[in-house]
Amino acid sequence: MNGSNSADPGSSGVRRRSDATRTAILAAARERFAADGYERATIRAIARDARIDPSMVMRYYGNKEGLFAAAVSVELELPEPGSLPRHDIGRALVTRFLDLWEENEVLTALLRVGATNQAGAERMQGVFREQVMPVALLACPDPEQAPARAALAATQLLGLALTRYVLRFPPTVALTREEIVAWLAPTVQRYLTAPSP
Amino acid sequence: MNGSNSADPGSSGVRRRSDATRTAILAAARERFAADGYERATIRAIARDARIDPSMVMRYYGNKEGLFAAAVSVELELPEPGSLPRHDIGRALVTRFLDLWEENEVLTALLRVGATNQAGAERMQGVFREQVMPVALLACPDPEQAPARAALAATQLLGLALTRYVLRFPPTVALTREEIVAWLAPTVQRYLTAPSP
DNA sequence: AGCCTATGCCAACACTCGTTGGCCAACAAG
DNA sequence: CTTGTTGGCCAACGAGTGTTGGCATAGGCT
Numbered sequence: 001m002n003g004s005n006s007a008d009p010g011s012s013g014v015r016r017r018s019d020a021t022r023t024a025i026l027a028a029a030r031e032r033f034a035a036d037g038y039e040r041a042t043i044r045a046i047a048r049d050a051r052i053d054p055s056m057v058m059r060y061y062g063n064k065e066g067l068f069a070a071a072v073s074v075e076l077e078l079p080e081p082g083s084l085p086r087h088d089i090g091r092a093l094v095t096r097f098l099d100l101w102e103e104n105e106v107l108t109a110l111l112r113v114g115a116t117n118q119a120g121a122e123r124m125q126g127v128f129r130e131q132v133m134p135v136a137l138l139a140c141p142d143p144e145q146a147p148a149r150a151a152l153a154a155t156q157l158l159g160l161a162l163t164r165y166v167l168r169f170p171p172t173v174a175l176t177r178e179e180i181v182a183w184l185a186p187t188v189q190r191y192l193t194a195p196s197p
Numbered sequence: 198m199n200g201s202n203s204a205d206p207g208s209s210g211v212r213r214r215s216d217a218t219r220t221a222i223l224a225a226a227r228e229r230f231a232a233d234g235y236e237r238a239t240i241r242a243i244a245r246d247a248r249i250d251p252s253m254v255m256r257y258y259g260n261k262e263g264l265f266a267a268a269v270s271v272e273l274e275l276p277e278p279g280s281l282p283r284h285d286i287g288r289a290l291v292t293r294f295l296d297l298w299e300e301n302e303v304l305t306a307l308l309r310v311g312a313t314n315q316a317g318a319e320r321m322q323g324v325f326r327e328q329v330m331p332v333a334l335l336a337c338p339d340p341e342q343a344p345a346r347a348a349l350a351a352t353q354l355l356g357l358a359l360t361r362y363v364l365r366f367p368p369t370v371a372l373t374r375e376e377i378v379a380w381l382a383p384t385v386q387r388y389l390t391a392p393s394p
Numbered sequence: 395a396g397c398c399t400a401t402g403c404c405a406a407c408a409c410t411c412g413t414t415g416g417c418c419a420a421c422a423a424g
Numbered sequence: 425c426t427t428g429t430t431g432g433c434c435a436a437c438g439a440g441t442g443t444t445g446g447c448a449t450a451g452g453c454t
Contacts (some may be wrong), residue, residue, distance in 0.1 A: 152372075
C-alpha cells in the first residue's frame with residue numbers, strides 16, 4: 001500500500017528530496033515527546049512544529065508508533081571499563097550520563113514515554129539490557145552479580161534524571177554538575193565494584 | 198451550580214447515602230491512574246470499573262483534575278530522625294519507602310502522572326518539600342545543606358521506585374527486599390549525614 | 395519536449411474524550 | 425400522603441484524535 005521507504009535520512013546512501021522534511025519531523029517529534037509524553041504529543045502538533053501536513057507524518061513513518069520508534073534511538077556510548085583505572089568507573093559513568101541528558105532531549109522523551117507507555121518501557125528495558133549491562137559485566141568482580149549491580153546503578157542514575165530533568169525538583173535542579181559527580185560517583189562505584197554487603 | 202459537597206467520605210462526620218459510590222470511584226481512579234497515567238486513565242473507564250455512570254464522577258468531583266486530586270493524597274509518615282540512632286536513619290527511610298510503595302498504588306499513580314502531567318509533577322514537588330525535606334532538616338548536620346541532601350536521597354529512592362514499580366526492569370524487580378535495604382541504606386545514610394565530599 | 399514518481403496539502407472518516415442537562419426512582423421530612 | 429432532595433442513568437454535544445484517499449504540483453528522467 002505504501003511502496004516508498006523506511007526511515008532514517010542520512011544513514012543509508014540514498015538522498016531524497018524529502019530528507020529535510022523527514023528530519024524536521026523527527027526533530028519536532030523528539031521535542032514534543034520529551035515535553036508532553038506519548039499521548040499528549042499529537043501528530044497534528046508535531047506536524048505543525050515541522051510546518052507540514054499531518055498526513056506526511058503518516059506517509060513517512062506509517063503510524064504514531066512508527067514515528068516514536070524512528071524519533072527515539074539511543075546510543076549511550078558508555079565508557080569501556082577496560083580503558084580506565086578500576087576505581088574511576090563510577091565517576092566516568094556519572095559524567096557520561098550527565099552529558100547524555102543534556103546534549104539532547106532524546107532521553108527525556110524516552111523516560112517520559114516509558115513512564116506511561118508499555119512500548120516505551122520495553123524500549124528502555126532494551127537499552128538497559130544491551131548497553132548498560134555489558135558495562136557492569138566488565139566492571140564488577142563476579143559476572144553472576146552483574147544484573148543486580150547494573151540494576152542498582154540504574155536506580156541511582158535514572159533517579160537523578162527523573163528528579164532533575166522530568167519532575168524538576170528545584171533542589172535537584174540547583175545542584176551543580178560538580179556536586180552531582182562528587183556525591184553520585186562513589187555510589188555508582190560502590191554498586192558496581194564493592195563486595196556485596 | 199452544584200450545591201452538594203466536596204469529597205473524602207469518612208473523614209467528615211457527614212454520612213451520605215452515596216458514600217459507597219464515592220469510595221468505589223476513588224478506588225477505581227487510583228487503579229487506573231497507577232496503571233495508565235493521566236491521559237489514558239479515562240473517566241469512562243474509571244466509571245466502568247466502579248460500575249456507575251461517567252456523569253456521576255463529574256457530579257462528585259467536578260472534573261478530571263478534581264478526581265485526580267481527590268484520589269491521590271499522600272501521607273508518607275516517615276520516621277522521625279530524633280527517635281532512632283543517628284546511623285540508622287538511612288535504613289529506616291529505605292524500609293519505610295519500600296512499605297509505602299507496596300502497601301497501595303497511590304505512589305505509583307502519582308509518579309506515573311507526574312512524569313507527563315505538570316500538575317502531577319507539582320504535587321510530587323509538594324510532597325517532597327513538605328514531607329521529605331523536614332526529615333533531612335533534622336537528620337543532616339548543617340541545615341543549610343538540607344535541601345541538597347534531601348534531593349540526593351530522593352534521587353536514590355525515586356530511582357528505585359521508577360525502575361522497580363513503573364518501568365519494571367527485570368533485574369530490579371528480582372532484587373529482594375533485604376538486598377535493596379542492604380545496598381541502598383548506606384547510600385541514603387551517606388547523602389543525609391556524611392560530610393560533604 | 396513528455397512522462398512518472400515523489401512530495402505536499404486538503405478534506406474527510408470513524409472514533410474517543412471530557413463534559414452537560416434532563417429525566418426518573420428512591421428516600422426523607424412535613 | 426405529598427413534597428423536596430438526593431442518587432443514578434441516558435443521550436447528546438463539541439472538540440480533538442489517528443488515520444485515509446484523492447488531487448495538485450514540482451523534479452528528475454529519457
